[in-house]
Amino acid sequence: MTSIKNKIDKLRKKILRYEYFYHQLDKSIISDAEYDYLLDQLYNLELDNKEFITPDSPTQRVGSNLTNKFKKITHFFPMLSLDNTFTLKGYLEFEKRIKKSFNNILISLCCELKIDGIAISIIYEKGIFVRAATRGDGYQGENITSNARMIKSIPLKLTGLDIPKRLEVRGEVFMLKSDFLTLNKQCKIKNNKSFSNPRNAAAGSLRHIDPTITAERKLMFFCHGCYFFSKKIKFTTHYEQLIQCHTWGLPVNQDMINCLQYEEVFHFYKEFEQKRHLLDFDIDGIVVKVNSIDFQNKLGVHTKAPRWAIAFKFFSSERITRLNDVKFQVGRTGIITPVAYFEPVYISGVTIKQASLHNKSEIERLDLHINDHVVICRSGDVIPKLLSVVSDYREKNATKIIFPTLCPVCHTKLLENKEEKIIRCHAGLTCDPQKRKSLCHFFSKKALNVRSLGPKIINSLIKKGYVNNPIDFFYLTSNDLINLRNIGDKKSIEVIDSINQCKKTTFKRFIYALGISNVGEIASEKIANYFITLDQLLNTNISELKNIHGVGKIVATNILNYLSITCNREMVIKLVKKIGIFWNDTRFLIKSYKKTYFFDKRIVLTGVFTFYSRIELKKILTNLGAKVFSTICKNTDILIYGKKFGSKFFKAKSLNIKLISEKELISLI
Ligand SMILES: [Zn+2]
Structure with missing residues (x-):
């Protein structure tokens, strides 16, 4: 046995020495035939004596059936990523840099589509597929040989003439958009988790533990480069290499061109930016490579990427799909929002199937019909947006979308506010979605903050008929909660406790909790x-409300409208006076009048204040029993000054009036 081990060790040392000279020192110390012979011997010995296989054996790096699943293997040539740009300016800088290196002569550039897939490397020995690996960190990737073998478009045997002894092929594994949608449909039927996009589906399928699954998933492959191990094989250009790969039976995407001028490159870029949604596979830009292999070698690489190539990426993407339906959603404050539902599309890494249409005028602007072909994008590359309708393709069965006149849920007549472009159901808490959303809002984090009262519990309480408005929650008993599904004794007591605890709050939170339209956190704070x-x-x-710094006409009107409705007013009063919701904001703790420092004082304000607006200060001081005047006179008791104070300050000083800065003031109130 030891003699076999010795033999194996000797072979490994020889092979590793050869590889070291070849890859690190660029020297061939034995012929290719000798190398192959040594490697074959090692393969055979290891096959018969598997106990002697070690991870550092050369056979592990060239890949074989002996290798463990997804074991790390080292790339012969680093798999670098590409520098990228989204702008013509960025691209022109690349071209300028290249030309400068070669005294501004015309340089041939090869343009290809940048397929959004998984980069892999495949090794062919004497035309036979022997190993495949993912990019990994560029130096070491995962062994995916048995999975890649299952991809039909990857030939297991190359055909034709002059097949090199060893060839490394680089390319992209991807899934067709149509296959992706079918796969997700199947996932849904089988109750499996669906994939968010074709790239994600391709990655999951390629690295699946069971290669037969990889086979079922219909993955595709396009070759976009190759490396020859022998120095004897010489191709002048990258383009020629790809054509040769194609002749050997490797799939190469036909959409590629050679260019000499940036205008041609830009034309190719623009052409496919427009065509991309018509392709059945995702591309996210084009790749431009210096065509001459000689020039590529001269340009070399920098730390992370080759200097001779750039990814010229598409800025934002739009897809065309079919509109299936428009639903009208009722918001918390009764606003009706139309939402478009369409055949799922995959844009910049995400599957999208719906987009808000905002309001009635948007539907009119688009002249939207069900079954229309619509253009979808992600505005700012995030929020899904229905951009336009491809009206040339309007189908015969297309039906015009009509904005409803009654609430889709409670059938109350909808009212339109033309100024705000809003259509609303005014049924309030008697309209189911408004009730649900308002009650969730009332106890939400920024409002009364009852964490244990999530939407699930609130919905169950509504369904059981236990709660119709915020007041009802304070009369709940732990028995009521136990009647709900999935709530035990402990949880029910916890919920009741936290409802009681939320009575101590701040005025700001209370105002915010009421959920008045447009009265968000900031407006609530100003009002409080x-x-x-x-x-x-x-x-x-109205005039007092509009006077508050940061409160506009819309907020002021909405507050008054809310309070003018009797049931709202009664509810607010009941919550405070009967239920006992209270606030104790220390900043505004009002001491009884006679004890305050400012009681009965005549006060004048000057300058700009940091913590309060002038109106707020006036109100606070008045509440503390002071009288606030606008001009200084002999009877003035105190001048409170902020930054950038004016002549009042000096006048007060000359009259020996007490001066108080804003900082001192805060410590006094
Ligand atoms: Zn309604």
């Missing part, structure tokens, strides 16, 4: 700071 007590808010008017 201004009014301090609920009674003041209940008795306000």
